[in-house]
Amino acid sequence: MTDNRWAWCEIDLSAIDYNIRQIRKLMQPKTQFMAVIKADAYGHGLVEVARAAYVAGADRFGVATVDEAVKLRLGGVRAPIQILSEPPVTALPLLMEHDIIPTITNRSFFGELSRAAQRAKKVAKYHLKVETGMNRIGFHPHDVVSVLSEARSIPHIELEGVFTHFATADVAGDWDARNQLRTFGEVLRQLEQADITVPIRHCANTAATMLIPESHYDMVRVGIGLYGLHPSEDTVDTVKIEPARTVKAQAIYVKSVAMGEGVGYGLTWSSYKPCDIATLPLGYADGIPRLASNSMEVLYRGKRMEQVGRVCMDQLMVALPANSGVAVGDEFVIVGEQDGAKITLEELSAHAQTINYEMTCRLGQRLEKVYV
Numbered sequence: 113m114t115d116n117r118w119a120w121c122e123i124d125l126s127a128i129d130y131n132i133r134q135i136r137k138l139m140q141p142k143t144q145f146m147a148v149i150k151a152d153a154y155g156h157g158l159v160e161v162a163r164a165a166y167v168a169g170a171d172r173f174g175v176a177t178v179d180e181a182v183k184l185r186l187g188g189v190r191a192p193i194q195i196l197s198e199p200p201v202t203a204l205p206l207l208m209e210h211d212i213i214p215t216i217t218n219r220s221f222f223g224e225l226s227r228a229a230q231r232a233k234k235v236a237k238y239h240l241k242v243e244t245g246m247n248r249i250g251f252h253p254h255d256v257v258s259v260l261s262e263a264r265s266i267p268h269i270e271l272e273g274v275f276t277h278f279a280t281a282d283v284a285g286d287w288d289a290r291n292q293l294r295t296f297g298e299v300l301r302q303l304e305q306a307d308i309t310v311p312i313r314h315c316a317n318t319a320a321t322m323l324i325p326e327s328h329y330d331m332v333r334v335g336i337g338l339y340g341l342h343p344s345e346d347t348v349d350t351v352k353i354e355p356a357r358t359v360k361a362q363a364i365y366v367k368s369v370a371m372g373e374g375v376g377y378g379l380t381w382s383s384y385k386p387c388d389i390a391t392l393p394l395g396y397a398d399g400i401p402r403l404a405s406n407s408m409e410v411l412y413r414g415k416r417m418e419q420v421g422r423v424c425m426d427q428l429m430v431a432l433p434a435n436s437g438v439a440v441g442d443e444f445v446i447v448g449e450q451d452g453a454k455i456t457l458e459e460l461s462a463h464a465q466t467i468n469y470e471m472t473c474r475l476g477q478r479l480e481k482v483y484v
């Protein structure tokens with residue numbers, strides 16, 4: 113499937129398109145859609161996903177780092193791009209050059225942004241982050257009106273948005289998320305009373321977009337859902353989305369082993385009966401968790417097969433019944449569907465005691481992405 117390596121990710125861009133259109137059905141037509149494509153689009157490929165998301169109706173993009181934003185611009189993306197936290201002031205010239213919108217969380221940033229904008233002969237838009245309960249980043253709700261009142265007199269900058277972020281939106285009916293939403297609403301009311309206009313008010317991540325319609329305001333920020341992954345069990349029934357990634361490999365080596373032979377580093381697995389062993393050319397450097405050694409399964413001819421022995425850096429072994437007929441070049445599915453059988457990213461994540469968010473990033477590390 114790829115010229116240089118018999119292991120790869122297939123990224124189905126039509127799934128991204130479908131997922132955005134599905135999630136949009138939960139929203140008011142006028143609500144904007146920010147596609148959150150930080151971390152190389154959760155390991156799916158930054159620029160490719162941005163293009164597909166834009167065609168599907170995403171209005172703008174959210175990223176985590178300056179480098180991600182610049183890469184988007186160099187990739188030809190012209191829609192607004194926001195960095196979801198405050199970047200280093202040393203990156204301000206780059207922000208001005210590429211019209212990248214920063215988030216502000218510290219008072220000292222206003223003056224720096226103003227000076228950078230003046231030097232670039234531009235008016236710099238920014239979004240202000242409000243802390244409503246997660247205690248990660250953002251201005252205290254009590255300080256927002258005074259901060260933004262002062263900011264009105266600072267030249268060359270323009271408030272485009274005010275936002276917050278939920279800690280527990282993925283739990284249906286959660287009280288803490290309701291409290292955060294209430295606090296955010298209170299801040300927005302105070303701003304209105306102070307005659308401070310906020311063009312884009314936003315707080316909903318994927319979970320809140322799916323579970324809390326009142327949280328949509330002017331824009332939602334959808335990350336994990338774009339990729340066809342659910343933020344938690346609680347959102348699964350709210351909308352049908354399709355995973356965009358399949359991880360595949362072809363056997364690079366096959367052999368038969370007798371009963372009682374060990375397999376892999378440490379010989380942590382031994383055959384309890386004669387069997388065939390197929391070696392696949394991917395491992396923990398590709399994001400396959402070593403913690404999943406001897407417990408994960410892969411698909412072969414639509415059936416589940418046990419992964420055996422420790423997952424190595426670049427290879428892993430799979431046990432098949434004796435005389436299986438497996439041959440070098442045969443295709444295996446590590447995550448995804450094959451002939452009606454399925455291994456979800458969530459299943460692999462559970463073996464590694466983590467969540468789909470982390471697994472999807474890890475699987476983006478080294479495997480070549482093939483867009484289908």
Ligand SMILES: *Cc1c(COP(=O)(O)O)cnc(C)c1O
Pocket residue numbers: 148150196277316317318319333334335336337343
């Ligand atoms: C990552 C991120 C999102 C997207 O979260 P998902 O749960 O993936 O939808 C939204 N907002 C902010 C501020 C983020 O950092």
